[in-house]
Amino acid sequence: KAKSQGGGKVVFYTEALSEAVTRKLEMEQALRRALEQDELRLHYQPQVNAQTQQIVGAEALIRWQPKSGAMISPAAFIPIAEETGLIVPIGEWVIRTACIQALQWFGEGLGAFQISVNVSSRQFQETDFAAGVLRIVEETGLPPDRLVLEITESIAIQDEGDAIVKLLAIKNAGIQIAMDDFGTGYSSLGVLKRIRVDKLKIDQTFVRDIGGNEEQATIVEAILAMASSLKLEVIAEGVETADQYQFLRSRGCGWIQGYYFSRPLPADQFGHAYVRKR
């Protein structure tokens, strides 16, 4: 009896497993089509100077807009893109598209401005990642110091030596590096010391509780003090309220990004709001 129950379970698990595999395969194929058929989009979220409130940059954030159906957020498909390796061509598309878009806006009169793109660890681990980025920058003609790559602490987990070599090649070309989601990783300080980033993005989980939670406020103050002594530019993410903004501004946070100033916008809306001011 026990045996037959066990057998039943095996069948059950096998079915569940193959269903999951099928779903993943379907998603992978749909994502591959999305890339080929131009269903991916970048939205751009302004980053402003905390003192002047002038726009100083934007983060490019990917969206998947299927021909029919609702827009899909990166949280829903980036993990699959990473698992399947599709993040490599998608990531190249992101960098190229963002560079071309920024160049267009410069041509239309946008002044001092940096464009930031997210780089996933899987993408960074490609042997020719650095060479690929340099090639895109060269081909598009974007001044390298206008481009910022947002990485996370996890890029250094697998092979820190390799990560440092790649980052050096990128930085030597003039491209800047920002540490994204800072404070959520494991070895924050050690990694920061060894891989010399230009900017540090305070994760929105710390920003969220600034007003209500004294401990979180203290963490943010500590990050700002440390960044200042390391001479790093700090960007606070997820700033939603005037109180959060005032707290960060008054304690020397240089750049602000969040719904308080603007949600991420499609390129044309971003252009109308920040570039084509007539």
Ligand code: C2E
């Ligand atoms: P992230 O790089 O930390 O991006 C910030 C996320 O916070 C974005 O979510 C943004 O829309 C959201 N956000 C901005 N301001 C606020 C705010 O005031 N309040 C709240 N609650 N949220 C805010 P999004 O666009 O859904 O992207 C989520 C994550 O997906 C990103 O986190 C990034 O890790 C990843 N991602 C997005 N685009 C790309 C991409 O092109 N390539 C890769 N590899 N990852 C990407």
Ligand code: MG
């Ligand atoms: Mg980011």
Ligand code: MG
């Ligand atoms: Mg972030």
Ligand code: MG
């Ligand atoms: Mg994040």
